[in-house]
């Protein structure tokens with residue numbers, strides 16, 4: 036495949052689509068699909084066949100506003116419909132290209148759509164994720180061909196470094212630096228791994244990207260393989276995402292067929308292939324050394340670092356591990372240049388970040404915004420604020436490794452450093468909004484229960500410490516604790532954080548520490564007055580009966 | 583690793599074992615195929631029984647203890663046959679914030695079992711999940727593979743009672 040051939044495919048696809056008349060697009064990503072958007076698509080197809088008007092029905096990826104699903108869009112024109120039912124099919128098909136149906140229309144003028152900047156999700160909801168030609172027509176694989184034919188591997192690493200891209204899996208390690216480390220190792224065999232284990236509860240960014248634009252992730256991995264000198268890639272996907280798995284298998288097959296994956300890609304000396312590995316539903320397998328053990332067919336327990344996977348990963352070979360969103364950012368960077376990317380965001384956090392917005396916020400769904408946007412803009416403008424007239428209390432970022440950020444910091448920009456300063460982390464992108472019906476002690480206990488259950492048990496601080504902390508938090512929630520318990524809890528937080536083997540245990544105290552920092556009065560209320568102001572915990576009398 | 587090394591006989595002439603063998607063959611019967619193979623078994627049989635673990639361990643030449651260790655480490659694998667019906671209640675953050683604990687409590691009450699357990703007659707299993715990745719639809723419950731968005735405790739109760747009544 037050459038650039039000319041690629042452009043021929045792109046032109047052919049675009050022409051065919053233009054000649055096909057109006058397009059009625061139905062979201063077939065998991066959110067809408069679980070509300071039977073497949074049946075809706077069938078109903079639309081049936082109508083389209085009947086109608087005299089020329090219109091085509093397509094299945095696409097996620098359109099973002101999942102809480103208003105099933106979503107349907109009509110192009111050209113950008114009309115969006117919400118909560119569509121199969122009964123609406125005749126009216127939608129009839130009106131395609133004409134006056135939009137007011138009763139179903141979802142305005143694109145609202146901040147939810149206007150304030151976003153799409154890079155990773157630029158094709159999401161616009162193309163059929165099971166048709167590689169559509170990805171190619173959207174400039175897909177141009178970046179890869181450019182890298183393979185016009186750039187040296189070192190130049191690709193340089194480009195990624197200059198873009199300022201940082202790992203989207205949570206820790207924010209500079210991607211170019213990581214690629215450079217693997218590239219410099221002297222080894223005939225190296226691996227590239229895409230971490231699609233997405234275990235943080237409240238996070239569904241990777242799921243959506245894989246379901247909506249799988250080719251993009253493959254392209255990013257191939258470019259990475261070329262840059263670091265690897266010829267084999269693994270995509271480790273959690274088993275809970277069967278649709279993502281299916282679309283990836285389809286995507287890999289299509290890419291192989293066009294010679295974009297496999298031996299001598301695009302007639303160059305570079306060969307690269309990708310294999311999908313299914314996770315087993317253990318949270319700790321998202322940790323890179325545990326993930327490597329899992330790919331090797333073993334129990335997914337982490338091991339101490341160094342050596343880092345970049346030096347010694349799968350079978351002891353240098354291994355590059357990046358998150359789905361990290362890889363998905365790469366094609367656009369190579370295609371449009373590092374400067375273009377680095378112009379977005381803040382001085383230390385470049386580009387865009389995809390967030391999964393959920394909880395007590397009006398607009399639930401998937402959003403992509405430039406780094407540096409404030410939490411208030413995200414929650415109150417894009418998210419539409421807290422529904423049912425309730426009061427905002429906190430936003431949780433970073434999952435079980437993160438923290439809860441209160442109202443007074445909502446004007447802070449979202450970037451890696453500022454979230455860390457606030458006692459949380461960027462994490463993978465889950466953002467769960469909480470209102471005054473949530474008890475912050477109870478939330479801390481909830482996350483500790485998670486860490487306790489997901490601790491792999493290999494190191495004692497994490498295995499025993501999380502259980503002890505959970506017990507103490509339960510006592511506080513139940514109104515059975517004293518100030519002494521609170522002191523012990525704080526010292527255990529220190530100990531577990533400092534001595535655990537992997538990130539799971541090291542970060543397990545974060546939800547406790549951040550809620551203690553901002554909501555200490557709630558802890559004290561549980562202890563002293565045996566009272567839970569949110570009415571979630573059964574403090575005092577009720578708890579004594581239980582205990 | 584030779585593909586022609588002596589392989590243990592198939593546990594029975596159930597055709598599904600040949601598919602399991604196919605998975606192992608695709609990976610050249612390498613030890614690293616253990617998890618992939620167990621996924622195939624679980625998909626075909628619904629769970630991993632002793633016979634399956636022994637067969638897979640012997641075929642891939644891994645100690646039975648390792649196969650057992652892997653099967654019990656990963657939540658996705660089950661060592662017990664699946665119940666007739668399965669109710670998954672998501673207890674991820676978004677669902678929890680939106681009242682999933684009440685749904686789970688109601689489900690426990692109706693079925694009379696704790697999460698991870700099956701009713702004595704094998705009618706229904708109750709499972710508490712981490713996050714189904716459908717947080718926009720929270721609280722999420724899955725009844726036999728069908729996702730119910732923003733379910734109420736009452737809806738959960740009605741659904742489960744229907745399962746129990748059918749079996750009675």
Ligand SMILES: Cc1cc2nc3c(=O)[nH]c(=O)nc-3n(C[C@H](O)[C@H](O)[C@H](O)COP(=O)(O)O)c2cc1C
Pocket residue numbers: 201202203204205206207208230231232233234235318319320321322323324356357358359361463537538539
């Ligand atoms: C307990 C634990 C769970 C993790 N889960 C994930 C995950 O689900 N997805 C992910 O990409 N990274 C996860 N990570 C981070 C990975 O270890 C690793 O840093 C990341 O995949 C590197 O990719 P990046 O540099 O592109 O972010 C987890 C880390 C820990 C400690």
Ligand code: FES
Pocket residue numbers: 236237238672673674675676677678712713714715716717718720722
């Ligand atoms: S928290 Fe329930 S689906 Fe994500």
